Each structure stands twice: as C-alpha cells, then as structure tokens.
Amino acid sequence: MPASKLYLAVIGVGGVGAAFLSQLAHLPASLRPTLIFVSRSSKQLYTPSYDAVSASDLNSSTSKLLSIPDLTSYLSSAPGKAILVDNTSNQDVANAYPSFLRKGISVVTPNKKAFSSNLQLWTDIFDAVESSDGQALIYHESSVGAGLPVISTLKDLVATGDQVTRIEGVFSGTMSFLFNSFAPADGSGKGKWSEIVAQAKEAGYTEPDPRDDLNGMDVARKLTILARLAGLKVQGPESFPVQSLIPKELESAKSSDEFMQRLPEFDGEMEAYKDEAAKAGKVVRYVGSVDVGAGKVKVGLETVDQGTPIASLRGSDNLICFYTKRYGANPLVIQGAGAGGEVTAMGVTADLIKAVERLR
Numbered sequence: 001m002p003a004s005k006l007y008l009a010v011i012g013v014g015g016v017g018a019a020f021l022s023q024l025a026h027l028p029a030s031l032r033p034t035l036i037f038v039s040r041s042s043k044q045l046y047t048p049s050y051d052a053v054s055a056s057d058l059n060s061s062t063s064k065l066l067s068i069p070d071l072t073s074y075l076s077s078a079p080g081k082a083i084l085v086d087n088t089s090n091q092d093v094a095n096a097y098p099s100f101l102r103k104g105i106s107v108v109t110p111n112k113k114a115f116s117s118n119l120q121l122w123t124d125i126f127d128a129v130e131s132s133d134g135q136a137l138i139y140h141e142s143s144v145g146a147g148l149p150v151i152s153t154l155k156d157l158v159a160t161g162d163q164v165t166r167i168e169g170v171f172s173g174t175m176s177f178l179f180n181s182f183a184p185a186d187g188s189g190k191g192k193w194s195e196i197v198a199q200a201k202e203a204g205y206t207e208p209d210p211r212d213d214l215n216g217m218d219v220a221r222k223l224t225i226l227a228r229l230a231g232l233k234v235q236g237p238e239s240f241p242v243q244s245l246i247p248k249e250l251e252s253a254k255s256s257d258e259f260m261q262r263l264p265e266f267d268g269e270m271e272a273y274k275d276e277a278a279k280a281g282k283v284v285r286y287v288g289s290v291d292v293g294a295g296k297v298k299v300g301l302e303t304v305d306q307g308t309p310i311a312s313l314r315g316s317d318n319l320i321c322f323y324t325k326r327y328g329a330n331p332l333v334i335q336g337a338g339a340g341g342e343v344t345a346m347g348v349t350a351d352l353i354k355a356v357e358r359l360r
C-alpha cells in the first residue's frame, strides 16, 4: 500500500518539529504519509475533508482550533490510518496518548513526558498498544539520547533475553555542552556559566524552558524511561535523588526569561564546583545511573578523573553505557550528539519510517 494511504498529524514546529518537517519532505513518496494536520501552540491547519496541507501555511491559517478530543475524533475518522507526531513537551498532549492509541492512531514522539510521568500513564499507553493488535504503534527513540539508538538498543537487549544490570553515563546534551565548555578536561574552559547556558539555549539543546535541564528533571525523566524499560517500576522522576543546579534564590523565578536574566548573579557557585574538582586534578560532570539489581536510580554532579571517557566528551555528546550479563565487564557503549534539532528529528523521522513500514 502506498504511504499516501496513511495520514500524518504533526503537533509542534519548534527546533525539532521544523527539522522533522524538513526531513519528512526529503523522504521518498512511498514512506511519506499525507500531512493533514499541523499545529503550534496558537495555530492549527487542517481541512474537514482531509486534504493535504502545507506546514508553510500554518502561520496564516484560519482553521478553527480543535481540542485534543476533537483532534482524536478527526484523526480516527480519516480515510486511512493516522500517525500523530508530537514534537512538543506538553503534558496534556502526552496524557492523551492512550486515547489516541485506543482509537487506532499511532504516536511517534521525542516528548519524554508520557513515558516518565506517573506509572499509570505508562501502563495505559502500552496496554493500548498491546490491545490494538498491531494497529496502533508507539515509537519514542528521541525521548532519550536524541537520535542515538538508545531506546531501540535497550529494547533489543531485553527482548533477546539479556539481563541489564546497570545503565550509566551522561544523558543530557545540555549538561554535557555546559560542562564540556565550562570545565573541559584540558583546563582551557572559557566563559561564565550563565553565558554558556545562554549558548546552549541558542543552539536548541535545552528544553523549551532551560530550567527543566538545570534542575536535573530532564535527566531524571530519561533515567525513569530507561529504568522502566529495564524492568523497574519507577514511580516517576521525583521518586529518586536528583541534584538541581538551580540556585536557591532563583527557584521562585516567575519565568524562564527572569531566570536567564538573573543567572549571571550566581556564576560564582558553579566556579566553586569547578575549582574544587580542579584542586583534586578532576573535572565536574553531570551524570546518572540506574542500578537495576538494587532498584536504585540517581542523578547529579560527580567529580571524574581527567582522561576518562566521561571527562573527555565534547560538545553536546551523550555517553550511555549498558552493563549486561552478556556484555560482561565491558559495557555496550553508545556515544554521540545528545541534543539539537536535526539529530533529534532524525530519531523522530526514523521512527516514523518504522511506523509507516509496519502500518502500510
């Protein structure tokens, strides 16, 4: 069946969404579903008769705004199977995945919220997929490690009967970029912490609100997802220790803009961490781990020896080590850019291709 019999809805056209739409445009027609709905926070574009739409017309659209239940009905009544790509970090959209899936609408997303919030939402999502008999699929590779094959690798390890004992490494492109720039292993770090945070935001590495990276929650969400896939019933990202890098005085900042404006006042705090590690001949890095056997997850700063793989990372690289029974003492290691619009969209587009190949 040609992919044109499949229909596509895209929510979110920011850094990842725009890169996804551009990658979509370059797919062969046989893998490209018909785009019938595209939206951003205040605009939607679709036609009641399911005509193909062009994302470039979104900003001038006068389409009536559909609520999430209306969108679910719209997509489930399409004259072919529909796939929804959620490129937002919105919790309400994430909460609706079970209802989309129960109506036979497949979901592809880099949004971590659905897989790392309460355990019931996770159960509802995978129950809906299970009971759809292959008609409704879910793919979320870019929810951990952006386009790096982290979710697929972990699923393959588990599905083939390996026993994952520990997962550890650097799981945030933003944190990696911040520490690799601020405190590189060769000691050449230039720039103030707050300036480098602004650069990470500008490069599209941060969450829509960079406080979601700096408070450790983004890494905690990723570890929640990996821990659950490895078999742990983790209740959520607040159920284990997470070190926040938000200065106490800025916890009450009313907006992301206010936070960014006031951050320079606290550059000294991060300098102190850096200097203390340097005195011991080490560098400071933001790391996380899941000890599957002990059922423990933790996220925070650690001082690591110079010359180690974690200390030597560059740019926004993630480094994810899977320790398993089969792999023994030498872990299966995945490394590469862990944030940025294009690499994240690559994971989303590759997931879309998988969904199309299974549904057509």
Ligand SMILES: NC(=O)C1=CN([C@@H]2O[C@H](COP(=O)(O)OP(=O)(O)OC[C@H]3O[C@@H](n4cnc5c(N)ncnc54)[C@H](OP(=O)(O)O)[C@@H]3O)[C@@H](O)[C@H]2O)C=CC1
Binding pocket: 011, 012, 013, 014, 015, 016, 017, 039, 040, 041, 042, 087, 088, 089, 090, 093, 110, 111, 112, 142, 143, 145, 146, 173, 204, 205, 206, 207, 208, 338, 339, 340, 341, 344
């Ligand atoms: N950036 C990265 O490196 C990575 C991002 N991700 C995930 O990808 C997702 C997108 O990130 P990113 O593109 O950087 O974020 P952006 O802030 O650049 O884009 C978010 C988009 O979502 C839209 N949006 C937000 N809420 C809604 C809503 N309720 N309905 C419709 N549209 C909405 C925004 O609309 P508007 O344009 O009107 O503001 C915007 O277009 C997030 O979940 C993030 O965690 C995952 C891995 C890496």
Ligand SMILES: N[C@@H](CC=O)C(=O)O
Binding pocket: 142, 143, 144, 145, 146, 171, 172, 173, 174, 175, 205, 206, 207, 213, 218, 338, 339, 340
């Ligand atoms: N903000 C996140 C984006 C990818 O998940 C990060 O920096 O890793």
Ligand code: NA
Binding pocket: 141, 142, 143, 144, 145, 146, 147, 148, 149, 150, 151, 347
């Ligand atoms: Na990934």
